[in-house]
Amino acid sequence: MSERVIPGRTGGLITLGAADAVWAGLTAGSAVPTVSAALTCSPADARAGYVLLGGRVVATVADGGRWSVAEIEVRRAAAELNAVEFDGQDLVRVGPFRGVQEPRREGTLRWRERIAWELQEPGGPGRAARREGAGPYHLAGIDWRRILVEQPHGRTARTWWLPRSVVRLLDAAEHAETRWLQAARTRSETAAVTEPPSHHDQARACEGRQQATSPDRPTAALRPYNGELTGQLYSVLSRKHGISGKVAGWTCTVCRTAPAAVLDHCHEHGYVRAPVCHSCNTQERPDHLYSNDIRVAGHYLRLFDTHTADWLRHWHRCPGCRARTTLPLPHLAAWTAHIACRPLRPTHPTPRGSRGRKPCGVLRVSWTGSQNAPRSCLLTVAVDFCPSGEHRVLARIPYREAAEKFGTWLAETAPAVAAAAGPDRLDGLPTRIRPVIVDTSGEGLALF
Template structure:
């Protein structure tokens, strides 16, 4: 392979170069990134992480790729840090679309990965096993090595990936969509402006032919409250809203492109466009419709990134006027913050460890606060002695949250309260179910 970094290299050489350059990356990569499905070299591009690399074909029909683009994509991937404990659920979700994907369609990596795992009829152990001649990669990333399978109730399986990888694959899916749209727009404009009486000039026989030159696309723009106060039931039905959402950057992490509209199910108002990673992170870990297992990820929501998440949740005018959170989020906060001092500990080889797993359930509804009661309990206690830790009335939980909010995020608390929203409807509006088909609606 020549040492030049501005020339073209064959796809097989590009495969080897990609693996070599990313050997020390925190994110594992796979061979066959250019030559094995779902690579789309013969369509004009290949996805490497969140980077789109254009491909070209010479007069002999051989496909090549610019070496400098491979090196640039590898450098971007090597700069990504990954926490293997910070996991995001990728499926399966109840209510998700069962429509089979097309190999020629955009990446749709969640659907593709879940469909492949369900087709194998196996979990992460077999998925992680190496099958001869069948690389498992998405955008050059070897997802087999980092896939985590969890079982609930001994039968139901769920699959998880590190959040850093989820954001990379979301960026890849967004970049592919932008690439395809830009290419179609360019082709359509060329067809319109070219005089019909003049036949198209034949391409040079001796020179390389670029089937899909890289078209620069605009980066996602910051979200600036453009959808504030609008109802999700109305906005979600407007034509072209998905494309409009994809033009924004995530309103929470401000790095990944937005993919869905986050909305409040209690009041029906749109909060903001968010990426799939943040959309999944915010989801309460429901066991049943009124039962939540309080996972470790709530530490980020209510500790390290509390200001950003509280500001985001209070984008709903209803929650902001009541100075509270939707009931599932409030229940998780009550368990994780207000009742954390009640959680017992047990002896362990390295000192003492918290008892079991926290769970919170509730009776009643936020619409009847006098009858709504939150029950905090412990699952999987080693000694079997701890069950119910506390029972907190809904109104007490709201008052505790308001006091904590004033200390934790004073700017958010200052903008909350009924006197801040004179035009808030007296009664909540009806909310329709999420129609995205991906089963990723929030509460």
């Protein structure tokens, strides 16, 4: 039986059972599904000194032999979760991947490891929750199984996906937890030996610690990236000692809100672009069907429509792409299909009862040859999954023509980016650019 919250104690300490009731009640209408026992079921552990609720760290206090939390912090965490914009169609792959190991530390979130480990176990999602006597296994109070999407991969395999907004929320929780633990270690190493603080002192200090480490200010301890790695080769930089820690200290250069986790680089020229978060790294990855064939999925709307200038600036951090006023071949192919061939894409009437027309099928673009030999490289744009089976190939465009069209569009769409490009910056570039290194596995979740 859940405990009642005592009226008039908003902002004071309440038991974990009462906090569970507050959390469940406040998040009942949230687009992101939550569990009702977020503070008392695994992996929440009050004895660690905190619990994770959404993207926030909530401190726990030993109060009279039982664990409590500040009610105001539970309410803040719920308000932040309710404000998350949820798009169930914008998905990020979370597994299964090869070489997954059991989570090494049970006391920390490590949500990617936890999900990947459960997905590869017999029984798949929900196996842990179905064990005898086990409660609903959650991640930071989020019931991730209810929004996990299963998609076919080949004839027998399956892949698993979560909405991007939830991925970012869990990344924020993991980062906030890391900062909390670092601050706790620093305090334990530097604090003088004094008498233990009273329960009232702990309660007063609780909110102050939350403000210092809460993920609604994730960039407070991070620094913006100012081009410190410009012109460096990824193959050299990735082998340097301590580079992973340096990357984690920057803010993502694309979204500028999340902590960076991956050092993005151009697979054609080999140059480092900039540090980005996991979400942005998966956002820009081409949807390869084969090594020379990509499907132009919905996320290209953001890359080339709504957040165009940010992504163009990011891609042109590679000196090779900037000097040649182009994009890596897979990205140029996607741009050609999505933008240059937009007038060619057929449409069909919408279902009965609604007005207008909708684009036909799914765009796909493939290429023959290589950007190393532009005269022989040809892009072929086609439509898959036409309801009536009418459409196949829309256009065949030579690489050089596609690059010229992109240059014209770039000058109109992002003049500042176009102004920094051009043949006057070819000094120091490799005389022969490298072939495309295709990442078809969908892994890429490790730092290097």
